[in-house]
Amino acid sequence: MKRLLLFLPLVFAVAIGVFLFAGIGKDPTKLESALIGKPVPRFELQDLHAPERMLDNSVFEGQVSLLNVWGEWCPACWDEHGYLMHLAQYEGVRIVGLNYKDQRETAFSFLRKLGDPYETVIYDPRGSLGFDLGVYGAPETYVIDAEGIVRYRHVGVVNERVWREILLPVVNQAKGNS
Amino acid sequence: MRFSPLLLVIWLLALPVQAEVPEFYDFSTRAEEQRYRDLIAELRCPKCQNQNIADSNAPISKDMRDEVYRMMQAGASNDEIVGALVARFGEFVQYKPPVDRRTILLWAFPAIAVIGGFLIVAGVVMRSGRRETQEPVLSPEEKARVEQLLADKDRSS
Numbered sequence: 001m002k003r004l005l006l007f008l009p010l011v012f013a014v015a016i017g018v019f020l021f022a023g024i025g026k027d028p029t030k031l032e033s034a035l036i037g038k039p040v041p042r043f044e045l046q047d048l049h050a051p052e053r054m055l056d057n058s059v060f061e062g063q064v065s066l067l068n069v070w071g072e073w074c075p076a077c078w079d080e081h082g083y084l085m086h087l088a089q090y091e092g093v094r095i096v097g098l099n100y101k102d103q104r105e106t107a108f109s110f111l112r113k114l115g116d117p118y119e120t121v122i123y124d125p126r127g128s129l130g131f132d133l134g135v136y137g138a139p140e141t142y143v144i145d146a147e148g149i150v151r152y153r154h155v156g157v158v159n160e161r162v163w164r165e166i167l168l169p170v171v172n173q174a175k176g177n178s
Numbered sequence: 179m180r181f182s183p184l185l186l187v188i189w190l191l192a193l194p195v196q197a198e199v200p201e202f203y204d205f206s207t208r209a210e211e212q213r214y215r216d217l218i219a220e221l222r223c224p225k226c227q228n229q230n231i232a233d234s235n236a237p238i239s240k241d242m243r244d245e246v247y248r249m250m251q252a253g254a255s256n257d258e259i260v261g262a263l264v265a266r267f268g269e270f271v272q273y274k275p276p277v278d279r280r281t282i283l284l285w286a287f288p289a290i291a292v293i294g295g296f297l298i299v300a301g302v303v304m305r306s307g308r309r310e311t312q313e314p315v316l317s318p319e320e321k322a323r324v325e326q327l328l329a330d331k332d333r334s335s
Contacts, residue, residue: 028227029227031224031267031268031270032268033268034264034265034266034267034268034269035266101237127241131241131245131266132266133266134224134266134267134268135238136224136225136238136267137225137238
């Protein structure tokens with residue numbers, strides 16, 4: 001019995017080692033959204049392309065969408081845009097844009113240069129919907145199901161790997177039970 | 179480099195330049211202003227690693243300070259304000275996590291560690307104390323032998 005007690009520090013050290021090892025490689029800057037499983041916050045904002053048209057939560061009704069938060073000022077948004085174009089054109093993904101803390105003119109010039117993968121773009125110059133969504137760093141990409149419920153949030157660039165390994169499974173699951 | 183008092187003075191004068199651009203909010207009372215300062219000191223910026231929204235000048239922290247101010251003016255309580263921000267950004271933004279079933283171990287751990295350490299120390303002390311009282315250092319026969327040996331030694335020297 002006493003012998004066994006001598007192994008206690010070893011057990012303790014191994015337990016701490018396993019715990020710390022599990023944390024290696026986790027990105028502490030990525031937070032899970034507080035809104036997962038909850039509806040997109042209520043909003044009423046202009047359509048980027050048609051200021052007279054007001055958009056609200058009905059944008060998300062009826063089909064699974066990606067909600068991509070972007071701005072011309074955001075360098076990583078330039079990086080991921082090519083892949084969003086690919087998703088919209090070849091994979092038939094419905095992408096709704098949220099133009100976040102940007103201006104119409106700069107947003108237009110961005111879309112002219114890089115193309116427009118968005119079915120609709122919500123214009124949020126003051127970042128009010130972004131704030132309610134808990135956006136803390138563009139680009140962010142949300143998976144919204146056909147009932148307008150947030151299923152997932154990805155912070156950072158969307159690329160082939162992120163799409164295949166993270167977003168596509170969530171999208172398929174959202175399509176499965178709606 | 180030679181020590182130059184002039185350089186030191188210039189350096190000291192340059193320090194205040196680093197101060198950040200202040201924002202001005204109007205508060206009706208001192209107490210309200212203090213409440214605002216306390217709130218922004220215990221809310222954490224989600225964008226930055228470990229900075230509160232009072233210290234951070236990330237745009238998101240500015241938005242959060244605006245929201246704290248706006249809700250205060252609308253008459254919200256501290257819990258309502260913190261709750262509204264947690265609902266948006268998650269529990270990450272709270273420096274003091276709420277005490278509930280998931281966090282009880284986190285809160286209780288310092289006390290558990292102190293009590294555990296105390297018990298171990300107490301155990302060690304008591305065991306060593308008992309050993310001293312229970313086992314006499316030498317039995318009477320041994321004592322006699324020691325005296326014998328010492329006496330021999332005295333005689334031989």
